[in-house]
Amino acid sequence: MADQRWIAAVAAAVTIGGGAFFTVRALPPDPTPVAGFSAPFVFGRFSVPQDNPLTEEAFALGRRLFYDPVLSGSNDRSCATCHIQRLAFTDGLPKAAGLDAEDLDFSSMSLVNLLWGQERFFWDGRALGLEQQALLPIQNPREMAQDLEGLVSELNGSRQYRRMFRQAYGDVSSENIARALATFMRMLISADSKYDRFLRGEAKLSEQEELGRKLFMAHPDTKASLRGGNCIDCHSQFLTSGFRDGLDGFSNNGLDRDADLPAGLMAVTGNPAHKGFFKVPTLRNIAVTAPYMHDGRLRTLEDVMDHYNDGVVVSDTLSPLILEADNAASPPGSFVGLRLTDNEKAAIIAFLRTLTDETFLSDDRFSNPFEGEK
Amino acid sequence: MMLHNELKGALPALLTAALIATAPAHTEAQVREESHGVVLLRGLPTLETAHSIAIVELDPEQANFGELLSEVEQPEMTHPLHHLYYSPAGRLYATGLDPVCSLAEIGLERDATGAPQVTGFDCLDTQGQMVGEDIMWHSSNGKEYMFVTFMGGLGGDDGGTLGVFDPQSNAVVKVIEARPSQVGADQPYIMYPHGISAFQDRMIITSTVHPDLATGVGNALTVIDLNSLEPIQNIVVENEKPLGFPSSPVEVLFARPTMNENIKPAVLVNTMFGFETWKVPYDEASKTFGSPEVLYSGVANNTAVPLEFYGTETELFISHALPGVVKRYDLSKLPELVSTGPDIQAEAGAHHMIFFKSKSGRDLIAIQNNLLNLGNAADNDPTDVDFIAAVNAHTITVHDLATGERLGTVNFREKYNKGVDNLEGLFGSGFVHHH
Numbered sequence: 001m002a003d004q005r006w007i008a009a010v011a012a013a014v015t016i017g018g019g020a021f022f023t024v025r026a027l028p029p030d031p032t033p034v035a036g037f038s039a040p041f042v043f044g045r046f047s048v049p050q051d052n053p054l055t056e057e058a059f060a061l062g063r064r065l066f067y068d069p070v071l072s073g074s075n076d077r078s079c080a081t082c083h084i085q086r087l088a089f090t091d092g093l094p095k096a097a098g099l100d101a102e103d104l105d106f107s108s109m110s111l112v113n114l115l116w117g118q119e120r121f122f123w124d125g126r127a128l129g130l131e132q133q134a135l136l137p138i139q140n141p142r143e144m145a146q147d148l149e150g151l152v153s154e155l156n157g158s159r160q161y162r163r164m165f166r167q168a169y170g171d172v173s174s175e176n177i178a179r180a181l182a183t184f185m186r187m188l189i190s191a192d193s194k195y196d197r198f199l200r201g202e203a204k205l206s207e208q209e210e211l212g213r214k215l216f217m218a219h220p221d222t223k224a225s226l227r228g229g230n231c232i233d234c235h236s237q238f239l240t241s242g243f244r245d246g247l248d249g250f251s252n253n254g255l256d257r258d259a260d261l262p263a264g265l266m267a268v269t270g271n272p273a274h275k276g277f278f279k280v281p282t283l284r285n286i287a288v289t290a291p292y293m294h295d296g297r298l299r300t301l302e303d304v305m306d307h308y309n310d311g312v313v314v315s316d317t318l319s320p321l322i323l324e325a326d327n328a329a330s331p332p333g334s335f336v337g338l339r340l341t342d343n344e345k346a347a348i349i350a351f352l353r354t355l356t357d358e359t360f361l362s363d364d365r366f367s368n369p370f371e372g373e374k
Numbered sequence: 375m376m377l378h379n380e381l382k383g384a385l386p387a388l389l390t391a392a393l394i395a396t397a398p399a400h401t402e403a404q405v406r407e408e409s410h411g412v413v414l415l416r417g418l419p420t421l422e423t424a425h426s427i428a429i430v431e432l433d434p435e436q437a438n439f440g441e442l443l444s445e446v447e448q449p450e451m452t453h454p455l456h457h458l459y460y461s462p463a464g465r466l467y468a469t470g471l472d473p474v475c476s477l478a479e480i481g482l483e484r485d486a487t488g489a490p491q492v493t494g495f496d497c498l499d500t501q502g503q504m505v506g507e508d509i510m511w512h513s514s515n516g517k518e519y520m521f522v523t524f525m526g527g528l529g530g531d532d533g534g535t536l537g538v539f540d541p542q543s544n545a546v547v548k549v550i551e552a553r554p555s556q557v558g559a560d561q562p563y564i565m566y567p568h569g570i571s572a573f574q575d576r577m578i579i580t581s582t583v584h585p586d587l588a589t590g591v592g593n594a595l596t597v598i599d600l601n602s603l604e605p606i607q608n609i610v611v612e613n614e615k616p617l618g619f620p621s622s623p624v625e626v627l628f629a630r631p632t633m634n635e636n637i638k639p640a641v642l643v644n645t646m647f648g649f650e651t652w653k654v655p656y657d658e659a660s661k662t663f664g665s666p667e668v669l670y671s672g673v674a675n676n677t678a679v680p681l682e683f684y685g686t687e688t689e690l691f692i693s694h695a696l697p698g699v700v701k702r703y704d705l706s707k708l709p710e711l712v713s714t715g716p717d718i719q720a721e722a723g724a725h726h727m728i729f730f731k732s733k734s735g736r737d738l739i740a741i742q743n744n745l746l747n748l749g750n751a752a753d754n755d756p757t758d759v760d761f762i763a764a765v766n767a768h769t770i771t772v773h774d775l776a777t778g779e780r781l782g783t784v785n786f787r788e789k790y791n792k793g794v795d796n797l798e799g800l801f802g803s804g805f806v807h808h809h
Contacts, residue, residue, distance in 0.1 A: 037486035042464035044801055045407045046488040054486045115488075199463045201542045224632060238464060 031055035031168055039115070040191050042199065042238040046115040052131065052179040054186060057168035060369075062184030064164065065177060067368045070154055072144035074099075079137070079181070080368065082108040086361050088285035089188065094296025098142040107296040112190045112284050112360070117241035118249030123278045123294040125250060126268045130182035135174060148174040190284045190360035198354070199238065205354060212351025215344055219321075222329040229348045230308070230325035230338060234280045240355060242280025251319045252276035254312035254336070255293060261315050264294075276317050285361065287353045301352060305345040310337040408730035409433035410443065410490065410800035411740060411770070412480075414468065415786060416454045416793035417447075423791045425454035427468070427480060427492050429800055432740045434772050434782030435733040440789060446492045451475060455495070458798040459509040461520065461541060468495065468796075469506025469522065471585070476506040477522055477537075479544065482800075490800060501546045502528050503535045505585045507568045508625075510809045511541060512577065514600040519547060521577065523567040526585045527551060534566045536579055538603060550598065552605045562605040566592050569626035569643065571809045575600040576661065578641050580623040581608075593620035595643060595654070597663065611643055611652045611666050616673050621648030626809075627683040627690075628656075629708040633807055640709035642669070644680035644692065649673055651680055651692065653709045669711050677701075679745065679765060684727050685807025689714055693724040695745045695765040700724055705807075718778040721767035726797045728804025729775065737775040742797040743767040768793045 034054045039046075048054055065071060066079045082096045083089035089111035095103035106123045114121075120128060127133035137143040138151065155161040155172045162172060169176040195213075197203035205213060217237060218228030234242060234251055242249025250265045256276065265277035278294040292298040298307060312322055314336055328339040340348075360366070411432045417423040428445040431438045448454065453471035455478060460466055466480040477500050481493035500506070505526035511518060520539040527533035528551065536550040554563040568582035577600055581592025597607040612621040624646040629637050641654040641663070649672025655664035672678050672694065679695035690703045690711075699717040721743040728740050745765040768787035773780050786794040798804060 034486050037484075039484055041482040041484060041490070041801075045490075046484070048487065198542070199465075201463075201465065201544065204542055223635065 029057070029167055029170055031057040034059060034187070038191075039189055040196065040199070040238065043113065043116045043191070044239075048115070048186065049129070049131065049182075052182060054183060055168065057164065058180050058183040059187050061161075061164040061168045062180035062182070062187075063366070064161075064369050065181055066184050067370055071138050071146055071151060073146040073150075077144050082137075082143075083111055085363075085366055085368075086288070088112055088190075088289050088361060090289045092290070094291050096143075099145055100142055102142075104142060106294050107291070109279075110282060110285065110289050111185050111188050112282055113239055113241065114188065115186050116239050117236070117244055117282065118279060119244065120247075120249070120279070124263070124267055125247070125265050125279055130185055131175075131178040134178040134181035134185070138177075148177075151177065188360075188366060190357040192359040193284070193357040194354040195351075196357070206350070208347050208350045209354050210351075211344070212347035212349065213354075215340070215348050216351050220325055220327040220338065222327065227327050227340070227344065228325070228338075229340065229344070230321065231283075231348070233321040233325070234319070235283050240283035240286075247274070247277070249280050250274065250277040251280055251321075252278075252315065252317045253293075254307070254314065254318050254322055255297065256315065257313050258315045261317070273317060276315060283352060284355050285357055287356045288361065301349045302345070305340070305348060308338050309340055309345060312336045407490065407801050408799060408804070409436065409732065409738075411728060411804070412458055412466070412492075412798045412800050413742070413770070413786075413794050414455045414458060414796040415445075415790065416795050418787070418791060418793060421787075421791040424449040425451055426792070427455065427495065429490055429492060430770075430784065432728075432730070432770065432772055432784070433732050433738070435736075439782055440784035442790070443489070444491045446494050448475075448495075454795060456506060456795065457508060458796050460798070460802065462511050462518075463541070466798075467509055467520075469509060470497075471505055473504045473526075476500045476504050476524060476526075498539075498544045499546065500524065500537060501549055503537050503546075503549060504529065507582075508570045508809065510570045510572060510577075512572045512600070514538075514575075514603060520544075521570060521572075523570050523579055525566050525568050525582060527553075527564075527567075531555075531584065531589050532563075532565050534564050534581070536564060536567055536570075536577075536598065548603055550603055550605070552596075562596060562608050564596050564605055565594075566590070567596065569624055569809075571626045571628040571641070572600065573628040573630040573639055573656070574658070576628075576656070578626050578628055578643075580626050580643060582624050582646065583622050591620040591622050591647065593623065593645075593648075595623060595626065595641065607663070609641075609654055609663060609666060611645060611650075611654070612648060613650060613668055614648060614671065614673050616649055616678070617647045619647040621645035621650070623648075623652075624680075625682050627807070633685065634706045634708070636706045637708045642683060642709055644683070646679055646681070649678045649680060651711065655709070669709075681725050681745070682727070683808065684729075684805045686729055687806055690807070691718075691727060691739070693720075693727065693741065695723050695725065698722040698724045698743055698765075698767065700727065700739070700741055716778060718773050719780065720771045720773070721769050721783075723765040723767050728797055728799045730799065730804060732781075736781075738772055738781070739775045740770050740772045740797065742794055743769045743771060744794055746795075766793060770794060770797060 069075050069078045082091045091108045096108045098104045121133040138146045165172045215229035216231040220228035261276040265274035292304050298304050409432050411430050415426045417425045424447040426445050426447040429443040451472045455468040455470045457469045468478045470476050475497035477498045478495040480495045503524035507523045507525050510521050520541045522537040524535045527535035532553045538548040552564045557563050565581045567579040569580035577598040579596050581594045584590045593612040595609040596605050599606045623643045626643045631637050639656040643652045650668050651670035652666050653669045654666045677694040681693045684691045690705050692701050698721040702714045704712045704714050720741040723743040723745040726742045770784045772782045786792050
């Protein structure tokens with residue numbers, strides 16, 4: 001009888017304790033909205049998925065995951081391996097290096113101001129949102145080669161990660177890994193370059209930079225004697241990224257002839273009209289993200305300007321905005337290129353250098369959290 | 375295992391390919407907040423409300439049509455802010471009627487959900503220039519400036535100035551003043567300037583009416599040489615005087631080939647008390663203006679108080695406060711006024727407007743119907759001035775742009791106990807051409 005009472009008492013304690021345990025586990029997280037959020041109004045409207053609001057806990061978790069090699073199958077590669085903060089989250093290589101020692105197909109894209117602009121990600125637009133984008137390199141056998149179930153298991157083995165996931169979302173899961181990484185990337189806002197300060201009325205551009213700004217913003221019109229660099233036709237005025245509407249943020253910018261034209265967006269849409277289309281990248285911090293283009297073929301900004309000036313290769317899907325942009329009057333089809341002067345090209349490059357945001361490139365909030373723990 | 379991983383990796387891409395489609399334009403319009411207007415609201419003294427700057431939803435298809443999404447009040451100001459303008463750098467400015475704030479920069483920001491907020495406004499130093507009206511950004515000798523007309527100028531019975539500001543620092547660069555009583559007979563003058571427009575190195579401002587609406591009324595345009603930043607010519611635009619007053623030219627549009635390559639340069643101007651729209655031809659080569667001619671007579675067409683010019687890519691719209699209509703013309707045929715369809719029937723005081731798409735993709739025009747920031751004597755409102763009370767509907771009407779059909783009305787007086795004095799798009803101006 002005494003044993004039975006003891007067993008009943010233990011059972012009750014276990015039940016109560018277990019109930020409490022499950023009660024605690026079942027409590028929904030109550031994360032903190034990000035404090036002091038600030039973004040230039042001119043960047044325009046943005047929306048964040050309702051099931052993944054910007055919170056301090058999600059940002060902290062996403063930052064840690066971004067820099068943690070545990071995300072790769074071999075535990076030696078993190079997102080930051082190919083997205084380095086001081087290079088505006090690029091890697092300085094023409095094409096990112098694959099695990100098999102071969103180059104990947106594309107260069108590493110800069111991660112900046114992702115709340116705005118085109119909502120399809122990767123050079124070929126194969127991801128429809130940041131949550132979807134975040135998991136693809138992790139699973140790609142040539143990039144991080146990580147099995148998601150295995151990753152969840154590894155993260156569940158860490159008391160710190162269990163706590164951080166619980167505070168941000170609840171459980172450790174692949175969905176929540178994606179949400180946290182997406183939150184970190186959404187918070188990578190660059191808005192303190194010289195150009196931003198100019199827009200706010202806090203800085204003046206030099207004469208050369210101002211000429212470059214005007215050229216950047218103008219489509220050439222020989223009838224109106226208007227000289228232009230034609231940049232704004234693809235790179236928006238404030239964000240300098242591709243446009244958000246539909247597939248406007250993708251373009252064939254004249255790098256290859258038809259025979260050599262890669263699939264680009266066509267690989268995703270199946271539409272031959274999209275052959276050779278690649279995502280128009282942001283030009284924010286462009287001076288530190290060399291080399292340029294989807295395959296890193298152009299080494300310097302001077303090379304880029306030369307390409308648009310007289311190196312454009314005509315193909316069937318070449319952007320009509322490039323095809324018709326010429327600062328010299330000539331019969332249609334006789335020449336494709338901007339035909340800017342050397343001074344004008346230098347001015348555009350000078351303006352592009354005003355897009356470098358040193359605050360962003362060294363912002364502690366975006367840096368490797370593990371370095372602070374050493 | 376590798377094959378398995380590759381298949382798993384390929385699945386999202388395949389799904390993407392299956393789902394990918396170009397988002398319809400109307401969806402994008404919603405993303406751009408095209409249906410959000412920034413409005414300047416006037417507190418009505420008898421209704422004990424304060425002036426304010428607000429963001430309002432203007433798409434009748436939205437459940438929150440007519441709701442204020444954000445509002446900042448200005449209880450310290452006797453007279454409200456007057457006209458809103460976005461600078462080329464995307465900064466939002468407002469002119470003001472109160473001498474304590476004749477020009478202001480308005481703060482806008484977004485919270486972490488992306489929702490827009492009005493954060494307040496900073497009154498700028500105008501060096502004594504009062505009653506700000508219109509703003510235009512244009513260059514002089516290759517350098518861009520912010521030009522502001524101040525209908526009260528530095529004060530006096532024949533005052534009025536054109537303020538030239540540094541567009542970065544907002545500092546006054548020059549105050550252009552040329553009172554008739556100071557410059558002498560037959561010399562170019564500036565008096566009660568309101569409307570402003572420019573082409574190349576010539577700027578046109580209008581001589582409208584003394585801010586007290588009693589001391590004096592103008593009847594001329596002033597041509598400013600943007601090389602010297604000095605007035606060089608006056609052009610009288612006056613014919614019929616249906617009210618017995620001088621014509622009071624108000625808004626002006628320098629029609630120019632940069633708006634449409636078919637346009638031959640000419641100045642279009644509306645006369646508030648003459649009820650007319652005038653054309654003044656301009657010869658680019660000689661930089662000379664031709665003889666003014668009446669293109670449109672309100673007396674002959676039963677309209678009065680023509681006010682604003684607004685343009686889309688294809689049409690020019692002119693608002694007429696009475697009976698409250700917006701007339702539409704072919705932009706490519708300017709400077710001639712070639713109608714493109716029936717008038718849009720707004721309400722008394724038809725004035726400013728913006729263009730945007732509805733949630734379902736319908737092209738809309740929203741028209742602010744309120745002539746001046748003045749109330750009605752019937753409400754014991756001390757700001758009433760005779761006929762003006764009859765042209766203050768205090769509404770924004772929203773119409774189908776193609777047919778003119780009215781789809782919704784926001785009556786600010788009924789809904790918020792306030793008048794509505796100005797309307798601009800929240801992100802971007804909401805129009806292609808204005809000055």
